[in-house]
Amino acid sequence: MARKPRHEIRPAVPEIPPSPPALPEPARARRQVVWIGLAVAGLLAVHLALAERSLITENPTVDEVVHMPAGLTYWQKHTFRLYRHNPPLIKLIAALPVVLSNPVMDPLYQMKSWTDREPSQTTFSQTFAFVNAARYFELFQLARMVMPxxxxxxxxxxxxxxxxxxxxxxxxxxxxxxxxxxxxxxxxxxxxxxxxxxxxxxxxxxxxxxxxxxxxxxxxxxxxxxxxxxxxxxxxxxxxxxxxxxxxxxxxxxxxxxxxxxxxxxxxxxxxxxxxxxxxxxxxxxxxFEGVGKPLGSFEFASQSLTSPVPGGVRRSPATTNPLYDIIWPFAQNRFRGTILEHVPAPLPEHYLLGFDEQKIESEGIPIRFSKAKRALSGGDLATARAEAASTDRSVTGYSVYLNGExxxxxxxxxxxxxxxxxxxxxxxxxxxxxxxxxxxxxxxxxxxxxxxxxxxxxxxxxxxxxxxxxxxxxxxxxxxxxxxxxxxxxxxxxxxxxxxxxxxxxxxxxxxxxxxxxxxxxxxxHPHYLAYFNWASGGPDRVPARLIDSNLDWGQDLVGLREWCRTHIPDERIGLALFGQINPSIFTVRGDHFDWFLPPVKPADVSPMFNTPGLHVIGPSPKLTPGYYAVSATMLYGISWRLYDNTAYWQEAWQPSWNVEENAFAYFRQFEPIDRIGHSIYIYKLSAEDVQRAALTTVIPNRLNRRLSQAGSGIPARSASE
Incomplete structure (x- = not known):
């Protein structure tokens, strides 16, 4: 046999290993299930980690302050009368780890905020903060850790x-x-x-x-x-x-x-x-089953959906410390009263129905005609009160709302x-x-x-x-x-x-x-400031003016961040603070971390005392704007009316909000440029003497406020619309 020419000899081609046999269909399906399951678990673990890390950074917000203490009462007293504004399930779950940690509760159950026929969730929650100040933030972290x-x-x-x-x-x-x-x-x-x-x-x-x-x-x-x-x-x-x-x-x-x-x-x-x-x-x-079977006609409702006009226009309404009910009840009554449904047993719990009624008041607003009729009735003008209550004007008033600078x-x-x-x-x-x-x-x-x-x-x-x-x-x-x-x-x-x-x-x-x-x-x-998130196209969270405020940007979540900023940047200086929130800034001092703050000045017409207890020593807003550091919540900066605390040494007597401020009480800070922002929600200002002169603010006269306070009669703090 003839040998092939050398140039025709080709190197051997390396042998390609055979591909692994294809997995049977059931095996491939099982592998996909495992992979997908691991991906789902990994994504949820990331979500949980982001949420848990964030909740430690920020303090309780406006609504949380009230929700969690109410949940504690559900576990301990087996009644749902406190803060029935929402059904109880979420509050019960959040409060469970706090109940197990034994917070101080006994003094709260002896107070009017609990024993009154209409308990005050705001007063109750503020007192809870005072008696549990030493571990207040830690208790809320326990509750928050369940929520994700x-x-x-x-x-x-x-x-x-x-x-x-x-x-x-x-x-x-x-x-x-x-x-x-x-x-x-x-x-x-x-x-x-x-x-x-x-x-x-x-x-x-x-x-x-x-x-x-x-x-x-x-x-x-x-x-x-x-x-x-x-x-x-x-x-x-x-x-x-x-x-x-x-x-x-x-x-x-x-x-x-x-x-x-x-x-x-x-x-x-x-x-x-x-x-x-x-x-x-x-x-x-x-x-x-609390209150299940109570006759429908026996409830005192106040929302437009569950009430009808009073025969004759005005009635002798039940006594109440709730200012909203005080406005509505003289001119509206349970719509089931006097009908064939009056004695029908309610299939739902009492506080579920009353809570729904409260929510409807919030969503429907307060009829302006009732406010006018109440003023006439208070002045003894029964005829005018009846005429106003029967008015065809259906306009309502409600919360201040904000969008794009308006x-x-x-x-x-x-x-x-x-x-x-x-x-x-x-x-x-x-x-x-x-x-x-x-x-x-x-x-x-x-x-x-x-x-x-x-x-x-x-x-x-x-x-x-x-x-x-x-x-x-x-x-x-x-x-x-x-x-x-x-x-x-x-x-x-x-x-x-x-x-x-x-x-x-x-x-x-x-x-x-x-x-x-x-x-x-x-x-x-x-991360970790998710409440203040705004997309890039909208201008981001630091846009001026802000697109939105309140729970969209500033819900009082950065008080702890502000305290840390002050401790780091101005440890020996006072700071003026206009805070949107429901935590008294003096809580740090009660916890042993002295926080030197004061209320910035406001116009006299824009502030009024919430307490009317004679002899109560309060400091009130500063009498004039002075050079120095100031911190203003975005929600306050853009004009929302709110309740502010007083930096008084008499914490137990005046631990709750002490001052009502009207819209735009701190709007004058908009003319200044902040030097820093805490979590995008609190603006830090350092005002010079030139800034103060430029502000030309009409200041509060403390003596005038003290006279108004001392001339008022005795009573309890005014309550918010949500109560």
Whole structure:
């Protein structure tokens, strides 16, 4: 055999090892389940870490100060009479670790703020702060550390619902938006009802959606109990009683069933009654059946929804120390009184109904005609009082509200849309808009459309109700419940992008990852000050003037941060402090950390004493503006009226807020440039002699205030509208 020429000899090609055999389908599925499970656990762990680290940095906010002590009374006294403004479930859960730590409580139960027929949650909470000052912040940290568990549960709900509709990767995208949502992180750390009700409402609706897909008695029972738990978190969850029947009707129309119409509708009605009955039973159990069965006509309601005009225009109203009831009760009475429902036993707890009535007062506002009628009645002019009460003028007054530099007493219909535009990260907005595009262009079955209606209805109803049916423009937290549904719907972007081909798919993947990176980056950059988060497009949290205030920016959360700043930068100097919050700044001195602060001056017409106890020694606002350091909360800077503390040595006698200040009492600080900001919510100023001269402020004359104080009769501190 002839040998091949040398130049024809080729080197041996290295042998390529055989590829590993393909995993069987069940093994591949198990591996994906493990990977997805680890990703979910990792994301929720990151969320929990961010929330827990943040809650240690900031002190209790305005509402927390009242919520947690009220929860303690529920555990210890088994009654829900204190701060029934919200249902008790979230407060009970938050207060549990505090109860176990044995705070000082016995002196509080001997005081009028507890023993009165109408207990004062504000006075009770302030006294709680005084007697527990040595570990006040630590007690709240115990309560706060429980709260992020609600948003962890919310993350599981978001992932479960999204992954069932859009696959595991769609579920992971939805979960990422939830985990890195600055607004969820902001409120999940707080002892308030906002995130808890958001999660319980979304979780209950998810379970009801599972029932709709597979109607059965067990699913109906689970949905009914879940609905009751949602009602125990916040009164706004009452909307589920209206939304769920609508979702059932939509699915009944769109999705065919092997059962005939009569059988299908009959089963749905029976299951619906079971769901409602179980939800009411759950509410009653949550309130320990307190006041269940009390006749409907025996309640003293005050909201427009639950009252009707008094025959004759004026009545002898029950005695009350609540200023709102004092205005309303002479001219309105329980609408069930004198009807066939008067003696019907109420199926719901007493304090649930009275708390709902209080919430309705807040959302509806106080009729101006009642205020005018009350003034006439106080002056002995009965005829004018009757005429004013019967007036056709239906205008109301409520809280001061703020948007984009404007402060007024009535809201804007677009307030919550603007708030979402300012406080949702740009990346989240891009993904939300992409989900709408996917909804518009994608093809889906009739059942798929029923699923989309289930996700879209609640956000639309919430935004419509808050924009057009109430006049509450106080913060994004009032529409926080829209976020789970927005984030779940964003999951459909993943299968939509994966359905593209070639470069379009690669571009779509890059866009989704880029948008998600924008959200993650902007949220991490705002850590740990999530309450003050504003997206870059809105101007950020330090924009002048601020886009929003109150719980959107400054909810009193940075007092501890201010104390640390003073300790570091001006350890030996006094600081003027106009604080928006419900913690007396002298709490540091009581704790052994002397804090030298004083109230800045205000105009005489803008301040009035809350105490009318003769002989009580208070200092009051400074008589004149002087050079030095000042700290002003953003909410006070932009004009909200509020209650301020007095830096007096008589803490036990005047521990509560001592001064009412009207709108724009500290607006003169806007002409100065702050030298620093604490958590974006408290502005630090260093005023020179030239600054003081430029301010040209009309100052408070202390003697005038002392005369007003000493001339007032004896009594108890005035109470806020929320009481």
């Amino acid at each position: 568990l609600f948003s962890v549960l919310g993350g599981l709900v978001v992932f479960a619902w999204s992954s069932r509709l859009y696959g595991p990767y769609g579920g992971l995208l939805s979960l990422c938006l939830w985990v890195f949502c600055p607004n969820i992180l902001a409120h999940t750390r707080l002892v308030t009802t906002d995130v808890g009700s958001t999660v319980l409402g979304a979780g209950a609706t998810y379970l009801f959606w599972r029932y709709l897909r597979s109607p059965s008695l067990p699913w109906a029972i689970v949905a009914g109990v879940a609905l009751g738990l949602a009602q125990l978190s916040k009164f706004s969850m009452l909307l589920l009683y209206f939304v769920w029947p609508f979702l059932w009707v939509v699915r009944t129309i769109l999705v065919a069933s092997p059962d005939g119409w009569p059988r299908r509708v009959g089963r749905g009605v029976i299951h619906g009654l079971i769901i409602v009955a179980l939800s009411i039973l759950t509410i009653d159990v949550g309130y320990l 402060l007024r007493r009535s809201g804007w219909w677009y307030y919550y849309l603007a708030t979402l535009a300012y406080k949702m990260p740009e990346g989240t907005w891009l993904l939300a808009l992409a989900s709408l595009a996917a909804l518009a262009v994608g093809r889906r079955s009739r059942e798929g459309w029923a699923d989309e209606v289930a996700l879209g209805t609640i956000p639309i109803v919430i935004l419509f109700a808050m924009s057009f049916l109430t006049d509450i423009n106080l913060g994004l937290r009032y529409v926080l419940a829209v976020f789970p549904y927005i984030y779940i719907q964003a999951g459909k972007v993943v299968p939509w992008v994966e359905g593209l081909s070639g470069r379009a798919r690669a571009g779509g993947r890059a866009a989704v990852l880029g948008a998600l990176a924008l959200t993650v980056g902007s949220t991490l950059a705002s």
